[in-house]
Amino acid sequence: MKRIYMDHSATTPVDPLVVDAMLPYFSEMFGNSSSLHSFGMEAAEALARAREQVAEAIGASPEEIIFTSGGTESDNLAIRGVIPHDAGKKHIITSVIEHPAVLNTCAFLESMGHDITYVPVDADGIIDLQELKGSIRDDTVLISVMHANNEVGTIQPIEEIAKIAKENDIYFHTDAVQTVGKVPVNVDDLGVDMLSISSHKIHGPKGAGALYVRKGTVIEPIVFGGNHERGLRSGTENIPGIVGLGKAMSLASELLGTDAKHMQEMRDSLISRVFDALPDVRLNGHPTQRLPNNVNLSFKYVEGESMLMMLDMKGIAVSTGSACSSKSMNASHVLTSLKLEDDYIHGSLRISLGKENTMEDVDYVVESLKEIVLKLREMSPLSNS
Numbered sequence: 001m002k003r004i005y006m007d008h009s010a011t012t013p014v015d016p017l018v019v020d021a022m023l024p025y026f027s028e029m030f031g032n033s034s035s036l037h038s039f040g041m042e043a044a045e046a047l048a049r050a051r052e053q054v055a056e057a058i059g060a061s062p063e064e065i066i067f068t069s070g071g072t073e074s075d076n077l078a079i080r081g082v083i084p085h086d087a088g089k090k091h092i093i094t095s096v097i098e099h100p101a102v103l104n105t106c107a108f109l110e111s112m113g114h115d116i117t118y119v120p121v122d123a124d125g126i127i128d129l130q131e132l133k134g135s136i137r138d139d140t141v142l143i144s145v146m147h148a149n150n151e152v153g154t155i156q157p158i159e160e161i162a163k164i165a166k167e168n169d170i171y172f173h174t175d176a177v178q179t180v181g182k183v184p185v186n187v188d189d190l191g192v193d194m195l196s197i198s199s200h201k202i203h204g205p206k207g208a209g210a211l212y213v214r215k216g217t218v219i220e221p222i223v224f225g226g227n228h229e230r231g232l233r234s235g236t237e238n239i240p241g242i243v244g245l246g247k248a249m250s251l252a253s254e255l256l257g258t259d260a261k262h263m264q265e266m267r268d269s270l271i272s273r274v275f276d277a278l279p280d281v282r283l284n285g286h287p288t289q290r291l292p293n294n295v296n297l298s299f300k301y302v303e304g305e306s307m308l309m310m311l312d313m314k315g316i317a318v319s320t321g322s323a324c325s326s327k328s329m330n331a332s333h334v335l336t337s338l339k340l341e342d343d344y345i346h347g348s349l350r351i352s353l354g355k356e357n358t359m360e361d362v363d364y365v366v367e368s369l370k371e372i373v374l375k376l377r378e379m380s381p382l383s384n385s
């Protein structure tokens with residue numbers, strides 16, 4: 001059976017060039033980068049090279065890169081790191097549609113007595129800048145707003161938020177886990193103080209990531225130990241993973257133009273052909289300010305889970321943002337924040353394209369989706385189509 005993977009916002013296959021770069025660091029070059037002998041030096045050199053690759057891909061300096069275990073840890077370090085442990089009550093501003101790595105970190109800080117403001121978004125998922133400005137307080141230490149949303153693909157006006165943060169002398173962190181390799185990510189152009197990266201979303205290995213921390217940004221560690229990563233992230237470095245992240249970042253920036261164009265052509269074709277084929281469909285997220293690989297559609301009268309399972313039987317892997325996603329029974333907090341009508345909220349599908357997908361894959365997905373939605377609607381008591 002044909003197998004088509006279109007769930008690249010969840011994770012991506014590791015690029016063979018990344019695998020090749022990593023392999024020697026599992027075997028002959030297995031050293032600990034802190035060791036003083038030649039084995040250690042090989043590992044330290046690999047670490048330094050990967051740091052340069054990551055820095056170069058986002059326009060940063062190598063000293064501004066802290067390696068972590070992935071996007072979740074980078075978000076935790078950025079947010080918990082700026083709240084000094086000995087200071088009084090502090091305030092953080094974020095958005096209602098952040099990834100749980102940000103939302104649950106904020107919820108934890110709230111439980112510890114800090115204040116968090118969750119700024120709403122409009123129907124396309126764009127953050128309300130007036131509300132954001134209005135929520136700034138004298139004790140606001142951080143604004144954390146994601147670069148692009150992982151469910152609906154909306155890209156935020158990061159440069160404008162950065163300006164607001166700067167004018168008010170507040171640190172600004174962005175979760176760029178979904179944007180690296182899909183849109184240009186340059187820390188100076190964006191104007192951010194901190195930026196989270198995850199390797200497995202960009203054809204690198206799982207369990208590796210980085211946090212960019214602009215020179216002069218004062219943060220404290222959340223993991224203590226042997227003072228690796230300038231004391232900000234202790235623990236023997238995951239050298240193969242970090243080498244893979246470095247290679248994946250280089251490839252992502254080298255191929256950005258061609259890969260993003262290819263994904264965007266498939267995205268636009270998929271959207272327009274589904275709209276042509278089926279009534280009662282809506283596109284969730286911003287129509288143009290969206291990731292080139294993100295298609296998030298809601299189909300009236302059908303359940304997302306039913307579509308997902310029937311697509312899976314045809315070998316097509318996508319995800320759903322409605323009930324039961326991530327094994328939870330709640331509707332997606334992102335779709336809820338977009339104030340989607342109830343009729344549409346449970347019938348959503350996120351199709352996230354990747355560089356290895358083809359227009360033939362899109363043909364097969366559109367045909368399969370059409371057949372499945374029509375079949376499900378025939379069975380639905382709510383539908384008269």
Ligand code: PLP
Pocket residue numbers: 009010069070071072073075099101146148149150175177178198199200209
């Ligand atoms: N932030 C965003 C926007 C994500 O999409 C994800 C993963 O889905 C994460 C953070 C977490 O990254 P990781 O899986 O590397 O911990």
